[in-house]
Amino acid sequence: MSAAFTLSLDAMGGDFAPEIVVKGASLARERYPSAHFLLFGDELQLKALLAHDTRLAACSTIRHTDQVVTGETKPSQAIRQGRQSSMWKAIEAVKNGEAAGVVSAGNTGALMAMAKLIMRPLAGIDRPAICGLFPTQRGETAMLDLGANAQCDARNLVEFAIMGECFARAILGLERPSVGLLNIGSEDMKGTDSLREAAQILRSSHLDLEFKGFIEGDDITAGTVDVVVTDGFTGNVALKTAEGTVKLFSGFLKTAIRSSWLAQFGMLFAKPVLSQVMARADARRYNGALFVGLNGVVVKSHGGTDAVGFANAIGVAVDMIARDLNAQIAQELAHIAAREEAPQVVGAAAP
Amino acid sequence: MSAAFTLSLDAMGGDFAPEIVVKGASLARERYPSAHFLLFGDELQLKALLAHDTRLAACSTIRHTDQVVTGETKPSQAIRQGRQSSMWKAIEAVKNGEAAGVVSAGNTGALMAMAKLIMRPLAGIDRPAICGLFPTQRGETAMLDLGANAQCDARNLVEFAIMGECFARAILGLERPSVGLLNIGSEDMKGTDSLREAAQILRSSHLDLEFKGFIEGDDITAGTVDVVVTDGFTGNVALKTAEGTVKLFSGFLKTAIRSSWLAQFGMLFAKPVLSQVMARADARRYNGALFVGLNGVVVKSHGGTDAVGFANAIGVAVDMIARDLNAQIAQELAHIAAREEAPQVVGAAAP
Numbered sequence: 001m002s003a004a005f006t007l008s009l010d011a012m013g014g015d016f017a018p019e020i021v022v023k024g025a026s027l028a029r030e031r032y033p034s035a036h037f038l039l040f041g042d043e044l045q046l047k048a049l050l051a052h053d054t055r056l057a058a059c060s061t062i063r064h065t066d067q068v069v070t071g072e073t074k075p076s077q078a079i080r081q082g083r084q085s086s087m088w089k090a091i092e093a094v095k096n097g098e099a100a101g102v103v104s105a106g107n108t109g110a111l112m113a114m115a116k117l118i119m120r121p122l123a124g125i126d127r128p129a130i131c132g133l134f135p136t137q138r139g140e141t142a143m144l145d146l147g148a149n150a151q152c153d154a155r156n157l158v159e160f161a162i163m164g165e166c167f168a169r170a171i172l173g174l175e176r177p178s179v180g181l182l183n184i185g186s187e188d189m190k191g192t193d194s195l196r197e198a199a200q201i202l203r204s205s206h207l208d209l210e211f212k213g214f215i216e217g218d219d220i221t222a223g224t225v226d227v228v229v230t231d232g233f234t235g236n237v238a239l240k241t242a243e244g245t246v247k248l249f250s251g252f253l254k255t256a257i258r259s260s261w262l263a264q265f266g267m268l269f270a271k272p273v274l275s276q277v278m279a280r281a282d283a284r285r286y287n288g289a290l291f292v293g294l295n296g297v298v299v300k301s302h303g304g305t306d307a308v309g310f311a312n313a314i315g316v317a318v319d320m321i322a323r324d325l326n327a328q329i330a331q332e333l334a335h336i337a338a339r340e341e342a343p344q345v346v347g348a349a350a351p
Numbered sequence: 352m353s354a355a356f357t358l359s360l361d362a363m364g365g366d367f368a369p370e371i372v373v374k375g376a377s378l379a380r381e382r383y384p385s386a387h388f389l390l391f392g393d394e395l396q397l398k399a400l401l402a403h404d405t406r407l408a409a410c411s412t413i414r415h416t417d418q419v420v421t422g423e424t425k426p427s428q429a430i431r432q433g434r435q436s437s438m439w440k441a442i443e444a445v446k447n448g449e450a451a452g453v454v455s456a457g458n459t460g461a462l463m464a465m466a467k468l469i470m471r472p473l474a475g476i477d478r479p480a481i482c483g484l485f486p487t488q489r490g491e492t493a494m495l496d497l498g499a500n501a502q503c504d505a506r507n508l509v510e511f512a513i514m515g516e517c518f519a520r521a522i523l524g525l526e527r528p529s530v531g532l533l534n535i536g537s538e539d540m541k542g543t544d545s546l547r548e549a550a551q552i553l554r555s556s557h558l559d560l561e562f563k564g565f566i567e568g569d570d571i572t573a574g575t576v577d578v579v580v581t582d583g584f585t586g587n588v589a590l591k592t593a594e595g596t597v598k599l600f601s602g603f604l605k606t607a608i609r610s611s612w613l614a615q616f617g618m619l620f621a622k623p624v625l626s627q628v629m630a631r632a633d634a635r636r637y638n639g640a641l642f643v644g645l646n647g648v649v650v651k652s653h654g655g656t657d658a659v660g661f662a663n664a665i666g667v668a669v670d671m672i673a674r675d676l677n678a679q680i681a682q683e684l685a686h687i688a689a690r691e692e693a694p695q696v697v698g699a700a701a702p
Contacts, residue, residue, distance in 0.1 A: 236535040245597060
């Protein structure tokens with residue numbers, strides 16, 4: 001993105017804030033020289049950090065806040081009592097038009113609750129969702145919801161499918177991304193009523209989606225579809241199970257190599273490519289989940305991330321602003337509404 | 352297990368039956384020389400396979416069946432129309448006391464439906480579940496349900512916890528296995544009503560469980576608890592997501608190594624330990640999920656497994672028979688009932 005733009009950062013959100021937020025912004029500044037940052041947080045701390053980084057200081061504005069939303073704060077509590085917090089103020093800056101998007105590594109539930117309240121969901125969207133990218137055998141796959149809505153009905157899942165398709169088109173550059181509904185394998189128990197109902201709606205012609213039907217857990221990383229649609233409970237468990245499995249596997253690898261001198265010798269030669277593998281599976285690379293379905297760009301960084309991860313989350317926000325994802329979702333919803341109203345040829349619906 | 356025992360095998364179940372069933376039995380025979388096998392399936396095919404394996408033939412009996420339950424057969428259809436099938440007959444042999452347990456690589460839903468109908472659930476158990484082992488950073492963790500019950504209420508989850516605890520005690524040799532309920536991270540949406548209710552029951556003193564509360568997806572492979580309790584939908588998605596992630600990671604590894612001559616040279620030295628890692632994560636090693644909560648031992652092998660995997664599934668059945676898991680579950684349920692009836696000191700309940 002070459003045009004100048006302003007990003008709002010919740011400088012106090014996350015396990016290692018404000019340090020990694022400032023360092024992340026510093027890394028992002030190199031990648032996006034036309035960026036301006038609004039840093040919401042403790043002025044003294046932020047000033048001290050910016051004192052070491054004159055280049056970042058030159059393109060940043062500090063906005064003092066003295067309230068912090070912690071990881072333990074309940075969303076309901078956050079929206080009642082957290083209106084002076086760095087998180088609230090950072091979101092408000094987008095609503096006010098001062099910033100084009102906001103990034104926070106803070107409490108996910110509170111961030112979603114505040115974003116919904118301040119920005120409101122897009123017209124036609126009942127439940128905004130958390131959308132992220134997974135590495136796969138074929139490239140990358142978008143998955144949503146990753147945890148905003150623990151329980152979902154068929155309508156919610158259909159909305160996720162539409163938003164996920166727009167996301168994949170914008171971010172993965174696919175003309176017609178394929179969509180799958182996450183389910184379990186065995187025939188009799190092909191999931192819940194909501195899943196079956198959602199599948200039926202997704203097959204209808206007015207949606208005009210490349211819907212591939214039900215997929216299973218191993219299809220996520222196989223890259224069977226470009227967009228995996230699921231409820232926030234299942235999506236969150238799947239995401240964290242995958243993260244845990246990568247950690248387990250790389251732990252096994254490290255232990256095994258350390259246990260053998262011969263292997264350590266061999267590793268001297270193999271290390272460069274193994275580092276590549278680790279980099280490909282690096283969770284930081286996939287840091288930055290987008291809250292889709294809101295009137296504004298909100299990106300959630302992993303709470304325990306470092307500066308590299310936070311910079312990647314900023315990158316996701318920049319991408320979303322550049323591709324104007326929200327406008328695309330709104331347009332898609334308008335198209336669907338128009339097709340719904342158009343007279344349908346009987347029997348012409350998809351199988 | 353040194354005493355002689357008989358296992359019933361569904362020789363026609365799975366993608367590569369009957370070949371891998373017979374070869375798997377052959378491998379298992381070496382490990383358990385006192386085993387006898389009842390092979391249910393097509394007599395001609397089985398005779399031809401046993402002709403090449405006189406040792407296995409010596410400890411096997413073929414029981415001809417000419418019906419096969421395919422992967423596409425619905426459970427309801429299987430129990431109505433499949434009573435002459437290899438699957439049905441193999442389960443019946445356990446019910447009749449001819450075999451101590453049954454192993455099948457066939458259709459999971461049909462196997463569970465038939466097993467429930469023929470063997471009946473244990474007294475006090477409403478929903479039998481599928482239980483398996485996961486490799487973790489600390490050893491192994493049992494997880495259930497892996498797919499038998501897509502939707503579960505609090506009572507079901509509590510039953511799973513009790514059965515899983517007995518399973519971990521019997522198989523992992525732990526005196527007091529810890530139990531966790533799989534949930535999602537963010538505070539406001541700590542899962543569903545069923546999960547919250549189940550957690551409350553699991554904390555009550557009459558159950559006397561080492562209940563650690565809610566855990567998240569990455570806790571499964573971290574080995575945070577010895578028993579992970581979840582509904583069959585989430586459990587199945589988590590299991591398959593983990594399998595898919597291992598496949599992705601090892602695929603990345605192979606591609607990276609093949610891409611570099613230097614790495615290939617280094618791999619000559621590192622290969623032995625890398626093979627160890629692959630063996631540790633080998634899905635075949637974790638093949639053989641137990642149907643817990645039935646009056647009898649039923650082990651489900653992965654449908655696409657090979658002979659090594661099927662032999663491991665037989666090993667799970669042998670373990671379960673040797674440790675008499677069902678008697679332990681029944682005993683545990685009796686203890687709980689007794690504690691429930693005993694007068695409770697007010698205020699002495701767990702927090």
